[in-house]
Amino acid sequence: MRSGLMLAAIAFLALASCSKGPQAPDQTAPPAPAQAAPAGPVVEDAEKIPFDRFRGKVLVLMLGVVGCGGTDRMYTQLLDLRKEMTQGVEFLRIDYQQSVAETKEYYKEKPPTFAILGDPSGKIGDSLPSQAMPTLFVASKWGEIRYTGGLKHEALKKMVDALRDELKPNPANFFKDQVLGKGDMLKGFKLKALDGNEFSLVEFCKDAKGILLVFAGTSCPHSQSGMKTLNEWYWDYKNAGVNIVAVNSKEDPDKTREVYTEMGISFPVLLDGDGKVAGIYDIDAVPTVFVADAVGKVLLRTLWNADAISQEVDLLLGRIKPEDRQVFDEEGTG
Numbered sequence: 001m002r003s004g005l006m007l008a009a010i011a012f013l014a015l016a017s018c019s020k021g022p023q024a025p026d027q028t029a030p031p032a033p034a035q036a037a038p039a040g041p042v043v044e045d046a047e048k049i050p051f052d053r054f055r056g057k058v059l060v061l062m063l064g065v066v067g068c069g070g071t072d073r074m075y076t077q078l079l080d081l082r083k084e085m086t087q088g089v090e091f092l093r094i095d096y097q098q099s100v101a102e103t104k105e106y107y108k109e110k111p112p113t114f115a116i117l118g119d120p121s122g123k124i125g126d127s128l129p130s131q132a133m134p135t136l137f138v139a140s141k142w143g144e145i146r147y148t149g150g151l152k153h154e155a156l157k158k159m160v161d162a163l164r165d166e167l168k169p170n171p172a173n174f175f176k177d178q179v180l181g182k183g184d185m186l187k188g189f190k191l192k193a194l195d196g197n198e199f200s201l202v203e204f205c206k207d208a209k210g211i212l213l214v215f216a217g218t219s220c221p222h223s224q225s226g227m228k229t230l231n232e233w234y235w236d237y238k239n240a241g242v243n244i245v246a247v248n249s250k251e252d253p254d255k256t257r258e259v260y261t262e263m264g265i266s267f268p269v270l271l272d273g274d275g276k277v278a279g280i281y282d283i284d285a286v287p288t289v290f291v292a293d294a295v296g297k298v299l300l301r302t303l304w305n306a307d308a309i310s311q312e313v314d315l316l317l318g319r320i321k322p323e324d325r326q327v328f329d330e331e332g333t334g
Contacts (some may be wrong), residue, residue, distance in 0.1 A: 045117070046117045049124060054143075057141060058090070058138065059091075059139040060092070060136070061092045062078060062093045063134060063137065065220055068133055068217065070133065082113060087164075089160050090115070098118040131304055132222060132223075132288060132303035134285055135150075146173055149175075150282070155175075182300060187201075187280045194268075194269050205294060210241070210243075210291065210294055211291075212290070213289070218248065218255060218259040219251075222304060226306070245268045246269045248270070248272065285303055300312040
């Protein structure tokens with residue numbers, strides 16, 4: 001009899017718990033994972049970041065593209081970092097405009113040790129606050145992106161530690177990349193252009209009202225899109241006194257020449273074969289754009305943001321007033 005009563009009580013409690021509606025999450029305590037994070041690599045197509053899968057853990061997310069040297073370098077660093085960061089943190093790579101078939105083929109030779117998402121439609125990459133590649137994003141346990149930028153080993157560990165310790169969402173824990181940026185002076189350099197002629201940065205600033213300097217890459221879809229946009233602006237800006245110049249780092253000159261000739265790029269493209277210039281500018285992702293005044297003072301550094309770039313040039317040229325400046329929500333902007 002007693003065992004019968006006990007079974008009836010258990011059944012009643014089970015039915016009662018099923019009848020309850022969803023409970024509002026408690027924002028004062030670390031959220032429990034909605035479902036367990038994957039134990040091993042997951043290669044799948046997706047159209048949005050599955051934050052619920054990682055809920056309750058800090059998420060280190062990389063947006064990249066197969067075939068990009070910068071993506072490969074950051075991916076290698078993340079594989080090493082994952083060995084150091086095991087408690088309360090997950091890693092995820094998103095391959096922009098890559099199908100499952102393409103990603104699986106690529107990873108045959110380089111088996112991943114964390115989740116990989118193909119982004120065939122580009123919806124994930126387009127939804128992120130920066131479309132430069134590769135770009136690192138760090139999200140809190142609540143799925144809020146708190147950092148956008150490059151990979152700095154020690155800085156990343158400090159970020160992860162701070163976000164792991166959160167008991168509720170803390171607006172103070174938003175991090176910015178400490179790189180050469182707004183208020184700094186452009187660093188001088190001399191590089192050869194695609195036509196073989198050598199140019200110095202000073203030449204582009206001389207007798208100009210300003211300069212728009214873009215670090216680009218032929219293997220990044222967003223970089224190619226950005227170069228096309230800059231090409232559309234080129235003659236208007238040049239006639240108004242703002243020069244546009246691109247720098248391509250660690251890429252084959254013949255491939256670079258072929259890609260930009262086919263695109264009909266009108267402005268100078270300089271070749272930074274050993275990546276030294278990209279290094280002194282702290283370039284982790286392309287396209288990264290600098291808008292500077294006539295003396296080379298940086299007015300804007302942004303991981304491609306067309307609205308922010310055009311606004312800064314318009315401010316420089318006096319086409320709009322400072323009080324009409326808009327703020328663009330992009331953590332990669334400095």
